[in-house]
Amino acid sequence: MNSAFEVPIVKRLEPASGHVELLVDSPVLAQGKPGQFCHILTPGTLRRPVSFSRLEPSTGLAGLLIQVVGSGTRWLSDRQVGDTLDVLGPLGRGFAPPRLDRPWLLVGGGTGIPPIYAALQAWRDQVSEPVAVVLGAKTRDALIMVKDVRQLGFEAELTTDDGSQGRIGTVMAPVQEWLAAHPRSQVWACGPTPMLRALHGATQGLSGPVQLALEQRMGCGIGACLACVVPAQPESPDGPAYRRVCTDGPVFEREELAF
Amino acid sequence: MDLTVSLPRGLVLKNPIVAASGTFGFGPEYASYVDLNRLGGISVKGISPKPWRGNPPPRVWETPAGLLNSIGLQNPGVDAFITDDIPFLTGVDTAVIANIIGHTVEEYQAVAKRLDAQARIDAFEVNISCPNIKEGGMAFGHDPDQAYQVVRAVRMVTQKPVIVKMSPNLEFPGVIAKAVVDAGADMISAINTLVGLAIDLKARRPALGGGTGGLSGPAIKPVAVRIVYEIASNVAVPVIGMGGVQSAEDVLEFLMAGASAVMVGTITFQHPDRMIRIIDQLPDVLRHYGFSNLNEAVGAALGKAGAVS
Numbered sequence: 001m002n003s004a005f006e007v008p009i010v011k012r013l014e015p016a017s018g019h020v021e022l023l024v025d026s027p028v029l030a031q032g033k034p035g036q037f038c039h040i041l042t043p044g045t046l047r048r049p050v051s052f053s054r055l056e057p058s059t060g061l062a063g064l065l066i067q068v069v070g071s072g073t074r075w076l077s078d079r080q081v082g083d084t085l086d087v088l089g090p091l092g093r094g095f096a097p098p099r100l101d102r103p104w105l106l107v108g109g110g111t112g113i114p115p116i117y118a119a120l121q122a123w124r125d126q127v128s129e130p131v132a133v134v135l136g137a138k139t140r141d142a143l144i145m146v147k148d149v150r151q152l153g154f155e156a157e158l159t160t161d162d163g164s165q166g167r168i169g170t171v172m173a174p175v176q177e178w179l180a181a182h183p184r185s186q187v188w189a190c191g192p193t194p195m196l197r198a199l200h201g202a203t204q205g206l207s208g209p210v211q212l213a214l215e216q217r218m219g220c221g222i223g224a225c226l227a228c229v230v231p232a233q234p235e236s237p238d239g240p241a242y243r244r245v246c247t248d249g250p251v252f253e254r255e256e257l258a259f
Numbered sequence: 260m261d262l263t264v265s266l267p268r269g270l271v272l273k274n275p276i277v278a279a280s281g282t283f284g285f286g287p288e289y290a291s292y293v294d295l296n297r298l299g300g301i302s303v304k305g306i307s308p309k310p311w312r313g314n315p316p317p318r319v320w321e322t323p324a325g326l327l328n329s330i331g332l333q334n335p336g337v338d339a340f341i342t343d344d345i346p347f348l349t350g351v352d353t354a355v356i357a358n359i360i361g362h363t364v365e366e367y368q369a370v371a372k373r374l375d376a377q378a379r380i381d382a383f384e385v386n387i388s389c390p391n392i393k394e395g396g397m398a399f400g401h402d403p404d405q406a407y408q409v410v411r412a413v414r415m416v417t418q419k420p421v422i423v424k425m426s427p428n429l430e431f432p433g434v435i436a437k438a439v440v441d442a443g444a445d446m447i448s449a450i451n452t453l454v455g456l457a458i459d460l461k462a463r464r465p466a467l468g469g470g471t472g473g474l475s476g477p478a479i480k481p482v483a484v485r486i487v488y489e490i491a492s493n494v495a496v497p498v499i500g501m502g503g504v505q506s507a508e509d510v511l512e513f514l515m516a517g518a519s520a521v522m523v524g525t526i527t528f529q530h531p532d533r534m535i536r537i538i539d540q541l542p543d544v545l546r547h548y549g550f551s552n553l554n555e556a557v558g559a560a561l562g563k564a565g566a567v568s
Contacts, residue, residue: 001291003292004531044321045525072321217319218319222289224304225319227319229313239315
């Protein structure tokens with residue numbers, strides 16, 4: 001029988017202002033897949049879903065990167081080494097691993113960067129084709145985990161909306177350039193809805209799989225309450241079908257979604 | 260201590276703790292977190308004749324001691340429920356209550372008729388109180404004549420126990436309660452959620468995709484206890500209480516206000532196994548407050564408002 005369980009925080013990092021990464025000692029969570037999440041108890045009435053920013057099955061460490069946006073994430077960001085978190089997880093459908101015969105394109109926007117890092121960490125020994133990693137954020141401060149990505153041995157193309165680091169603009173310019181040169185790419189992406197919508201459009205007609213990790217305000221986290229839905233196929237004149245981020249996602253195939 | 264609850268038309272709950280509709284899916288979702296066989300019952304998610312897509316997201320918003328939701332009764336329809344979920348529920352030893360919904364009187368009746376033939380369904384909960392749908396739903400629960408018609412239509416097609424789930428968004432809950440009992444309701448469950456609104460400050464708009472939402476959780480418990488007390492004082496049928504239950508003490512509070520059983524919902528999102536803990540603790544809590552069995556506690560506080568002597 002599954003249940004919530006407590007995990008100790010063994011390291012606390014502050015990768016940027018308003019961002020905290022908590023590393024927890026939990027072999028169970030460390031067995032999770034990139035793109036999966038755990039649902040963390042907070043003092044309010046809802047748990048908070050947080051995607052894995054790192055997964056290290058050999059050491060039993062899992063990373064949870066939190067951006068402070070409200071009272072729940074504020075409380076989480078105040079947790080210290082030695083505190084424990086009450087978690088459900090790993091939960092949800094993660095990224096499918098790479099196919100060997102296609103170029104890779106990984107795209108992370110803002111707080112969507114951590115799951116992309118977790119994917120690179122898990123798959124770094126499987127590279128057999130050209131790889132592009134595009135990371136974007138509003139400003140230089142929010143461009144997190146860049147050093148971590150480079151330490152894994154990957155080049156990262158950077159963009160910021162204000163041009164404070166990397167190319168000015170969104171991730172879409174380098175994404176379009178890469179896809180024009182490597183149309184057989186397989187794509188993994190996580191980021192804000194406008195970024196995913198743009199990617200959804202830009203990847204239409206590609207032959208390779210396109211996987212998008214979505215975010216939504218969440219209730220139970222295990223598929224019962226139907227709170228965390230996103231517009232999905234089949235779309236009809238009355239509106240889209242709605243599917244659950246917690247159990248049908250967070251990672252969806254491009255064809256499953258309706259933007 | 261024997262926690263068995265005997266209700267009208269042979270409905271027996273092994274204990275008074277029932278999973279509240281809309282918080283527990285159709286049963287399978289929580290099966291790997293909760294031993295369903297230990298529950299008094301499960302009121303499944305609201306079922307309509309055809310699939311309903313539900314409201315646009317976001318659908319939940321945290322509030323102080325509460326949760327505002329606007330799910331909009333998304334469900335796959337009665338045929339999918341029979342095909343996909345009844346087989347699973349057949350293997351579970353707990354009372355299964357089918358929560359039924361519709362836009363019209365005929366739709367409520369159609370679902371009741373389809374499910375009346377299902378042996379695994381032990382009772383119906385007629386939801387005339389959901390605040391999150393535009394047509395039907397709560398409108399039926401606010402007008403005594405319409406409430407009567409819906410319940411009458413369901414009563415005509417089933418001999419199974421009929422529970423009617425009442426709205427808290429009423430000035431005189433006792434009036435609706437009497438109407439649905441006259442129409443043949445065997446029991447009343449109360450309360451559904453309270454209509455609320457939250458504003459997303461950053462987005463400068465209502466926080467929920469559906470605009471208003473239904474408030475649940477500890478914030479509404481005193482309202483729920485008051486309405487259960489009023490209904491229990493006004494009608495003779497058993498009442499199933501709910502609203503913000505988090506502990507065995509909360510259960511006892513509802514029992515003393517006149518409830519024969521209690522539904523538990525919002526707390527399950529945080530603590531999937533909380534209902535089991537409540538069931539385990541209830542005998543000790545009853546004994547602690549001087550009750551030697553469950554029935555003694557039911558209605559123990561009714562008719563006792565006034566000065567403490």
